[in-house]
Amino acid sequence: MAEAEIIAVGSELLTADKIDTNSLWLTAELNGIGIEVVRKIIVGDERTRLSDSVRAAAGRSAIVIVTGGLGPTEDDVTRDAVAAALGRQLIFSEQVSEAIRERFRSFGRKMAEVNKRQAFVIEGAEVLANPRGTAPGQWLDTGTAVIALLPGPPRELMPLFTEKCIPRLRAKFASRVIRTRFFRATGIGEADLDQAIAPVYTRYRNLATTILASHGDLQIHLRAQSDTEAEADRLLDEVGGQILPLLGDKVYSRNGDPLEAVIGAVLRERGQTLTVAESCTGGLLAARITSIPGSSDYFRGGFVTYANETKTSLLGVPADLIAEHTAVSDPAARAMAEGAKRCTRADYALSITGYAGPDGGTAENPVGTVFLGLATPAATDARRLRLPGDRERIRTFTVQYALDMLRHALGI
């Protein structure tokens, strides 16, 4: 499989505010014709550094895409730097100069002298005419690597790449197909998950596996390369068929949908409804449920009962229950869930009460202790968590555990 490096040029991309997003789009396009991106480099408008980066990239990878730095000003050094990297000359092109002049003329303007810089072409390069800007692209084949110089603005870059580079790349690099599969799991640690499935995925040469963990949620991306779609899909079926049984009910999604979407789809299908009562998560659970468009079909709404008094006044949690057990307790979680279910006449009610810190907690229930409650049409259940980390981590993990408790109750 052919390998590409993307070099983005521009000092603004080395500040704290700006990021190179062209490479995401380029990556999708390259992957689409079976080319893998193996390195991305961002350099400033600095001739020597850029030249070094291009030389190194062209020395080790078959494809080098350079974006940006083709403008008319002093700090546009890409043409110069790439020529220097390859030990080639820059040659002034009357034809390109005339095309730029004509472009200005068509807007009723005169070409500025500085724009002549854009008419220099690297010895041996093909010019890629750019109808959307003054900077043409350039295409070079050194024998060991192809190098494309492309303008930075997305509206110039994208059509130039799609129309001029993709056909050239496809012709040169017999393309293979890449197909992907995307599972999600929860209720298992990243290391444990990897330990369980690594013996499977490491056996396959044409498979790339990525495991991403975020707030208790695990994403498993499988990417198979093959000559045909059918063969790539067969490989993914084979690997998935071995991995999924190893993870059992930890896997909740086989298409990448997040937990709140999977739960929502089941509730909608069954015509059932949900409510929540949150203390320490303060609305995060409701916010996550309602991040899904159309969640009003099954989400009745919820309560953020942050003060003990509101647990009593809004949810009917008896004040003496709180006095006896505290608000962070198994009985309080149950009473909150039952109260929320009763008030909204929902089929399911999730409740959360805990100490998110940094202050609060007791000797028995220190910061990080959270009780989840779940009232279903059949029964009420509660669960105690002990979560490490800071306030934000405790809150986001709690939401994940609460949704997972509901998932299991729904039999998903």
Added chain:
Amino acid sequence: MAEAEIIAVGSELLTADKIDTNSLWLTAELNGIGIEVVRKIIVGDERTRLSDSVRAAAGRSAIVIVTGGLGPTEDDVTRDAVAAALGRQLIFSEQVSEAIRERFRSFGRKMAEVNKRQAFVIEGAEVLANPRGTAPGQWLDTGTAVIALLPGPPRELMPLFTEKCIPRLRAKFASRVIRTRFFRATGIGEADLDQAIAPVYTRYRNLATTILASHGDLQIHLRAQSDTEAEADRLLDEVGGQILPLLGDKVYSRNGDPLEAVIGAVLRERGQTLTVAESCTGGLLAARITSIPGSSDYFRGGFVTYANETKTSLLGVPADLIAEHTAVSDPAARAMAEGAKRCTRADYALSITGYAGPDGGTAENPVGTVFLGLATPAATDARRLRLPGDRERIRTFTVQYALDMLRHALGI
């Protein structure tokens, strides 16, 4: 000025969906102590490529920051690759292993065998203890370059960098003093804000100004470089003294505190309380208010009244009011705020009702229309917003506008 390269490790960062954002934050931190970022590199979980990149970076720049790839799994190759790049050994550290084991023990879990991978330390490296995760950082000084190995998750990376790396970098490289000032504003666009204050800040040579916009919130960072703290502070006072009057009551924070913290501090000081009733934001407003530790001092709790029926049953919004005006209307927003205030006996109640999309809306009130209500001890007010963008953008901007409405009512 010392020069740094940042290497982000992770095959997911070479896909079409994921981007390295850690480097933005790192860049701001490095710039803050007078260190410039001259190159950013993104490589996959691939030992040889990473090793080559580290060797090249350490050969040309004084500072190399490597993020990610310190996890416990097969595809976490950073320790290995950096050791290989420098021709050093990896040494198993009983002490680090015990610290990881202890971390698992404190959660009532057993360390998996694979986590031992994280206990290997590069010969000559200092271990940077990571209280927020299992992967410790590592700090190496080769004589010509310092190399920091840091975990990828931002919540682990950030404190480790701030607490362990910044002091080491400052001691080794910083020559001049850098002092900063951090204002926050809202209710004004990024371009308008910049246009207003640029005539001031562009006049100063030793001042770097960064404006960051996020969901209607604007951060203005001023960074002054000087030989002495006093001189840098004097410069910041001078610039701040000119900028603040230009922005008037748009500025709500002069120390970087977010809007919800500024409001909370005032409510606490006055002994007043707050409640919320949310429809389309589904808990996001409550979640933001309760992100502040100790918010239970003034936040009574809130309602997520997502279905019309719950607006009536929980908040007492008359069903015929909804029938006449719809739930997304000025009267509904007022009734929600008043209902929430009454139910919780809070001093202030904020309400939100709107169409976050992608579906819903009417000809008169299309997707993006949101009504905010605010009930205070004195009166009830409502406001109509028309917000562009997708569901997530509409929800987050709405929360910002709601908090800003309360800020003005509180006279902040």
